[in-house]
Amino acid sequence: MKITGDHQLIKKINKYIVLDTIKRHFPLSRADISARTGLNKATVSALVNELIESSFASETGLGESSGGRKPMMLLFNERAGFAIGVDLGVNYILAVLTDLSGTVVKKRRVDIAETGADALTDKLKKTIRKLISQVPSSPYGVIGIGVGVPGLVDDQGSVLSAPNLGWTDVPLQSMLAEEFGVDVVIDNEANAGALGEKEFGAGRHAANLLYISAGIGIGAGIILHDQLYRGVSGFSGEVGHMALAQDGPLCGCGNRGCWETFASEKALLHNARTAIEAGRPAAMQAGLRDTASEADEADEAMKGIRPSAAASSRSVTEEAAVSLESLLRQAQRGDPEAQRLFTETGRWLGTGIANLVNVFNPELIIIGNRMSLATDWIKEAVHETLDSRSLAFHRSRTSVAYSQLGQSSSALGAASMAIQRFFSSMKATWE
Ligand SMILES: [Zn+2]
Structure with missing residues (x-):
């Protein structure tokens, strides 16, 4: 009969609810679970016993009594x-x-x-x-x-x-x-x-958020009403390919002027190399040599190969030498050229984010992945651009955060x- 199937389904759902309650609120007693879920105590007890049998929950000592017998406390067996x-x-x-x-x-x-x-x-x-x-x-x-x-x-x-x-x-x-x-x-x-970030980091309390993953490319994870929005084919969030310039740099996707050709780690490194090739400030060149000698120590094969700051074409050595980390070190040392490059990247990040704020009106934007390493150097430019380019009504309740999980989001x-x-x-x- 159909009733049996319904019973089974209800039991599964209830057991899942009990497990979820233990996961989220442990340590707690059977009575606490009953109070939180609205399930009766006998049902909770039976389901908890099954969860203990299958190693997902365990009993720990007796908890505080609110009058009467001390309750047995339950733990989620995380391991x-x-x-x-x-x-x-x-x-x-x-x-x-x-x-x-x-x-x-x-x-x-x-x-x-x-x-x-x-x-x-x-x-x-x-x-x-x-x-x-x-x-x-x-x-x-x-x-x-x-x-x-x-x-x-x-x-x-x-x-x-x-x-x-x-x-x-x-x-x-x-x-x-x-x-x-x-x-x-x-x-x-x-x-x-x-x-x-939604589960463990900066987005725990936001129901509507955009996570901007800014690394070599740029993508976004879109959470609407606490759910990941995937789009009809599962391909949502390719914000790195928003076209920001009709005739901008060529992008990996085949188009020109995509957001990530201006605001990504790849764009930053490209701009840094262009500055070096153009023979811009000595400090930058010194920075490049510093980095190269570190690479020498790390890699025997690199020994003796030092990129010339005046090199007219980009060599493999240079590709390896300029990195986000080396630029961060330069900015830290006060190199105005490195700082300028971060500011420029921050402005472009802010421009794209302003577009997204206008479209989604989210409560939270989280900037994550590699570019969040540069938070100190891009923050001001991101915020200034966002303030000047997004619509005032939209940004009034939108906050911007940087990944709380560092590089691990x-x-x-x-x-x-x-x-x-x-x-x-x-x-x-x-x-
Ligand atoms: Zn593209």
Whole structure:
């Protein structure tokens, strides 16, 4: 009869609600759960016992009594399993191993020079394997892997296009699922970053927010009414390709004048190289030499190769030498040219953000990923431009924050996607 099916469904839903309540509010007693959820005590007790049996909850000592018997307190067993979250950047891989609450247990960061699909997926697998070898023993082990990638991902977890990596049609989800034998979730890195900040960082209290992932490219994760807005095909948030100039620089997407050709890390580095090639201030050139000698120490192959500040064409050595980090060091040392480059990038960031504020009227904009490292140097320019370019009615209730999770927003968001997936599939198997 249909009633049985309904009963089963209701039980699953209730059990999920009880688990979720324990996850969010532990330590708490069975009576607390009953009060929070409105479920009767007998139902809560039965469901809690099942959750204890399956290792998701455990009993800890007796809590404070409000008169009468002291209640047994319950904990969420955060270490019943572990998730892996990866941010596949264009010039780095950042991977975290977290418990089921998203607390980071281990972290690995690997710089990448080669972005070809074969080389990069090899490196990615190696990084994940290394983390898996460090997973503490637990009832469920590794429950899943989440990966944020800088590109368009279809609902099968294939990367359809990632211009800054030079990838098209890479079946990343099936590749990793096959390799590691666990559930794998692939999503756009800005979506993952938005979820990370919403779940654990600056966006915890905002229902409508835009997370701007400003790295080599620029993307946005859009959260509306507490939900990630994905668009009809799952491709929302490609804000880096908003056209800001009819005849601007050529973008990786094939168009000209996209936002990311002005406001990204890539644009910043390009402008820095142009300034150096134009022989602009001596301090910049000195900075470049400093960086190059550090690279010399790090890499035998680089020994003896020093980029000339007067070089007329851009060499590989120079590509490697100018970095966001070296420019930050220069700005810190008071180099006006480096500071000017950050201000210019900040202005362009502010211009695009003003457009987004006018369109979405969000309560919060979070600037994350690599450019948030430069917060001190871009902040003023971002805010000034935003103030002068967004409509007053729109910006009055919009605040701008910088990633609270540092560089880990996407990796943590990807881990949280894997955790969510795990609990949803658990729910499906409950009887
Ligand atoms: Zn573009």
